[in-house]
Amino acid sequence: MIVVDLNRGDADPIGDDNVVIRVEGLTMGFGSMVIMENLDFTVRAGEIFVILGGSGSGKSTLLKHMIGLYSPVAGRILIGGADMARAEGAERENILRQVGVMYQMGALFGSMSLLENVRLPLEVHTDLPLEAMNRIARAKLQLVGLAEYCDFMPAEISGGMQKRAAIARAMALDPQVLFLDEPSAGLDPITSAELDQLIRRLASSLGMTLVVVTHELASIFAIADRVIMLDKETRSIIAEGDPRVLRDTNDHPWVRRFLRRSETEDLPA
């Protein structure tokens, strides 16, 4: 059984036990500019949910709505039954500590070493002894292959390494839901494949739910249980489901081009 831990607060349950995130009629935008209209979808516990879409279609924006950084123009987002845009105080903190986020730019704190960056969520949310926090932080960095860079500052490591360190920080508390914005962008194929394996393992062994934005075709097929594809033109979801099924059966030209690129254009001559 998968434990949906997000219900620990007083939030009312949301019917279907297996749904961790429910997005209802979400319209998002900045000022008068509308980016996506009337989105409806759910993310189920323990699945790897991938958000696809062209550059600038609003994937990062959607992710930031889901974690409550932006409030929707219309509609609502429930995480574990609680409305993120309205949650306050203890309820909000309760949700936040069960959610890990890796931002597209990494967002490591430049004045702290990698170890301190990864340790920070533990310091904020738990009362583990320092030795334990250091140990956990080192192990998380080891998971992304960076244990030897524990005492480096973010500015002293490469862009791809910063990204991996940011993933380690997002995983520090073994959150129930992990949001990753383009985790494998800027990584070599081998590191990227290792990362995919790690993502799969998080979902299978911890029952973690992952919401991932990615463009890497290989990653999509390696990790995704379900994808949605955002379309900039119609400002809506144009496809939803298992990526393999979509690739083989969906007849939206954009979806086909997106998911089949590897097979059509990249074939050796």
Added chain:
Amino acid sequence: MAEREHSADSMLRYSAQEGTPGRVVFAGRMDAYSVGPVWASVLEAAARVAGADELVVDLSDVSYCDGAGAALLYSLEHSATQRGGAVRLHGVTGAIEGHLKPYREAETVVSARPPQDIPWTQRLRAGVSSVGHEIFAQIAFIGEYGQALLLAIRHPRRVRWGDTLRVAEAAGFQALPIVSLIAFLLGVILAFQSAIAMQQFGAEIFVADLVAISLLRELAPLMMAILLAGRSGAAFAAEIGTMKVNEEVNALTTMGLDPVRFLVVPKILAGVFVAPLLTLYANLIGLLGAALVMRGFGIPMVAFFNQVSGAVDLTDLMSGLFKAAVFGLLVASVGCLRGLQTGTGAAAVGRSTTSAVVSAIILIVIADGLFAVLFYHLGI
């Protein structure tokens, strides 16, 4: 309901049993929140029941174990090994093994940073040479931007006048409210303080001389320069510093644009241009403030300004404005220099901003002293 069940086992219980082998039995949930409170006591109990012998850790009743739980298990293992004992895990699942793996691996990883126990002689040498480098960098910068400025004077059409105007507006026009306030108060305070003293001799009218000379020659340029350092010198350092951190400066260089010409020259021109204008404005407002105070002491405005125009001449005004221009140059250059010297990270931007303001004020004070000597010998 599932939720109730869950909160019942969201606690972690453990018991330690002596014997051969000693046992520690866990039950419930091992996560970052539940292992914290029992961490120290578990390690202590394990040491007590097992000592240097084998310890059995029973996980059969553990419902959930994540990375933090594995951290506790690993610590048990680690401290047992250090005592010369060992740990045998019972009821361990593949998932728990998976979580333990990075802990075991991380133990053997050595830092990629070379060890850093440098002898003090070498550190001293490094310190001295870094001061040398610093001085060298300043001189090189002055040369570089002096060249860029000369180029700007020789080919005025190649200067980015749009940027210059934008900076001048931010540093000058937008500073008018605070300049007005400070200059007005300066005039009022000067006039009031000296009028009280002069009144005893019936010499109130000479307050006009005092205020005019000290404002025009000294106080207005000085105050405006300090204000410019705080408002704009800091802004220059922060702007260029952030660009440096975001590699925008590198981007300029690789596009073949000289950062000094592109970023620094407009700011320096704006500084040189704006500081005298602000000073001129501050002179007027300060005198106005003084005039208003003196009216309270029974001296009409006309008489006051008459006295002022007799007390100061164009040289006084111009020497003040010239000083202001030099201060503007110093403030803008040191702001840009600190910006370009910014290291990496957000904290570095803060450091260069602070250092831009501090260095600017020090330079202003030094320059003011030099001007005092120079003007004395020139008889100005």
